Amino acid sequence: MSLPPGPRYLLQLAFPCLPPSIAVYVILNVFVTRGASIPCWFIALSALLSRPAFLLVCHFLSEMSNWVDARRKGALMVPRVYDRWPGGLSIVAAMVKNFKTGGPGDVFLQWREQYGNTYSLKIIGENRIFTFEPEHIKAILATQFDDFEKGPIFHSQFTTLLGTGVFNSDGDMWKFHRTITRPFFSKERISHFDVFDRHAEDALEQAHSRLTAGYPIDFQDLVSRFTLDSATEFLFGNDVRSLSAGLPYPPSPPSYPPSPASNDEHPSTRFVNAFIAGQTLSSLRSRYGPSWALVEFWYDRVRPHRAVVDEFTEPILEEALRNNHARRALGEQEKEDEEANSGTLLDHLVCQTQDRQVLKDELTNLLVAARDTTASLLTFAMYMLTQHPAIVTRLRAEILCTVGTARPTYEHIKEMKYMRAFINETLRLHPPVPFDSRTSNKATTWPVTRTNPGPSARPFYIPAHTKCTYGVFLMHRRTDLWGPDALTFDPDRFLDARVHTYLTPNPFIFLPFNAGPRICLGQQFAYNEASFLLTRLLQRFAHFSLAPPTSDDGVRPGVHLTMYVKGGLWVRMEPAPLEMDVNTEAEGLGVE
Numbered sequence: 001m002s003l004p005p006g007p008r009y010l011l012q013l014a015f016p017c018l019p020p021s022i023a024v025y026v027i028l029n030v031f032v033t034r035g036a037s038i039p040c041w042f043i044a045l046s047a048l049l050s051r052p053a054f055l056l057v058c059h060f061l062s063e064m065s066n067w068v069d070a071r072r073k074g075a076l077m078v079p080r081v082y083d084r085w086p087g088g089l090s091i092v093a094a095m096v097k098n099f100k101t102g103g104p105g106d107v108f109l110q111w112r113e114q115y116g117n118t119y120s121l122k123i124i125g126e127n128r129i130f131t132f133e134p135e136h137i138k139a140i141l142a143t144q145f146d147d148f149e150k151g152p153i154f155h156s157q158f159t160t161l162l163g164t165g166v167f168n169s170d171g172d173m174w175k176f177h178r179t180i181t182r183p184f185f186s187k188e189r190i191s192h193f194d195v196f197d198r199h200a201e202d203a204l205e206q207a208h209s210r211l212t213a214g215y216p217i218d219f220q221d222l223v224s225r226f227t228l229d230s231a232t233e234f235l236f237g238n239d240v241r242s243l244s245a246g247l248p249y250p251p252s253p254p255s256y257p258p259s260p261a262s263n264d265e266h267p268s269t270r271f272v273n274a275f276i277a278g279q280t281l282s283s284l285r286s287r288y289g290p291s292w293a294l295v296e297f298w299y300d301r302v303r304p305h306r307a308v309v310d311e312f313t314e315p316i317l318e319e320a321l322r323n324n325h326a327r328r329a330l331g332e333q334e335k336e337d338e339e340a341n342s343g344t345l346l347d348h349l350v351c352q353t354q355d356r357q358v359l360k361d362e363l364t365n366l367l368v369a370a371r372d373t374t375a376s377l378l379t380f381a382m383y384m385l386t387q388h389p390a391i392v393t394r395l396r397a398e399i400l401c402t403v404g405t406a407r408p409t410y411e412h413i414k415e416m417k418y419m420r421a422f423i424n425e426t427l428r429l430h431p432p433v434p435f436d437s438r439t440s441n442k443a444t445t446w447p448v449t450r451t452n453p454g455p456s457a458r459p460f461y462i463p464a465h466t467k468c469t470y471g472v473f474l475m476h477r478r479t480d481l482w483g484p485d486a487l488t489f490d491p492d493r494f495l496d497a498r499v500h501t502y503l504t505p506n507p508f509i510f511l512p513f514n515a516g517p518r519i520c521l522g523q524q525f526a527y528n529e530a531s532f533l534l535t536r537l538l539q540r541f542a543h544f545s546l547a548p549p550t551s552d553d554g555v556r557p558g559v560h561l562t563m564y565v566k567g568g569l570w571v572r573m574e575p576a577p578l579e580m581d582v583n584t585e586a587e588g589l590g591v592e
């Protein structure tokens, strides 16, 4: 348990390595004792090479048995991308190049043209399947949920940061976490809006004064602070006050003031840096597959960052547990129930379990789930506002008509159909989680799709223990699923006849929040949070434009766990005309 990652990994590897080597060594020695003259170096070399040879044979046998099993099931092998070089090296090179310089998933697009929407890649001996096909993604997430899991490799990469929380567990452990967390989300919690209100005000006020001073703002940075402060307040009842660190200035020109946010003295900065570093380092591990442990041989790089996050959560957790015990001692069952319903998520969780590790893990998982995803949505929403002034006008008209200049309520937000369509359209073209994956835990098949029909159409064979990556980013952009204008940003497609032509009959073509038993728990929370901030934003500002260092062709999306804009999204925003401020128009319409 306390072994460093490297030695632990090597120990695990050594066990299957030893038997073939020992066997070869023993057999050759038997020959020698019977009088055969075999040189020592030959014995040593054979023992050493027996492991790779053994692996090759195993590999060959498993390919054979997959092939036989597929025939037995009446299934086809998933088409495999051709590789010029042995070992999948040209594929790895193409993926690395795409990661550095291309748009999200460009590299997959080129293979898709050649092989269809589901294909496999052999990467250094590992067979991986990629799919952009709604029917196949549906199989992974919903209809064949039990055949797929996050799996042991993902688990080993994320366990330092996430422990056994809801994001990082399978089977009964996952069910347990999901069960204790879900009740909190299913309630219509209008009081959440208190959580958003103060932080939205703070964020927009700071943006306003920085813009008035003549500088652009990094909207991505702003909403990341907003979602972090909102999420920590919602989860723990105490926020980390990352907004109070102040906003950064653009890195150039050098005449601009230095950024106050880079000031390490600020108490929130330590937490924010640890939280970001923990996530970045954990997702970096997935590039090395199971051998990430060799890169962090003696030292788990994520552990110190998780410790900083825990420093923040521990005192809050202790206080919640103390309060809970006090109420129990007084026998105030009613009050406890009330607390569970009206308090923070933490108040709710301590009524479900008192296990400190479980509680800390759960809080960290929810923080990861809640912060960057919603910040990503808001960042790309702003990008779209800068590109489509006519959409800004329509959104503002809807807000003026429904909410006026008041603080939006749950009912207002439910009523604003165009706002929701705008958010949906942003999630379609810029899904915060563009690629995700599961691993098959047994051999199975995926159904025949509309794209490979015909008399010989047969299901695809999915071998056991195969990593399956699915990309909603590319699926959301398919013209055969969304119509010829699939690449155009147009919220009306969620409101007019197109919704009946494409989405209603085929709901699995739109999956920003996943689907099936592991669908996002925070979906409604995220719609509310994003709608609240956008409403407040559009009440105050009416014109948005990109500003240096961001330029029109310089919005380059990047992906780690979530999608973001490389270098930040620098914008200028013009205040709304006065009619929004004085509320007369809205009052005239009889809207509060």
Ligand code: HEM
Binding pocket: 166, 167, 178, 181, 366, 369, 370, 371, 373, 374, 377, 431, 432, 433, 436, 437, 512, 513, 514, 517, 518, 519, 520, 521, 522, 523, 525, 526
């Ligand atoms: C626009 C914002 C959001 C998007 C696009 C989003 C998307 C997703 C996706 C794709 C997953 C599935 C991940 C996987 O299983 O591989 C997920 C899971 C989850 N999300 Fe969200 N999410 C958002 C906001 C939130 C918020 C605000 C919260 C909580 C406050 C939240 C809580 C969760 C939880 C707890 C899970 C794990 C569910 C499980 O495994 O059973 N999400 N989300």
Ligand SMILES: *[C@@H]1O[C@H](CO)[C@@H](O)[C@H](O)[C@H]1NC(C)=O
Binding pocket: 417, 418, 420, 421, 424, 494, 495
């Ligand atoms: C937005 O998408 C969700 C599915 O995630 C759907 O239930 C909802 O009806 C859509 N709303 C609008 C107005 O487009």
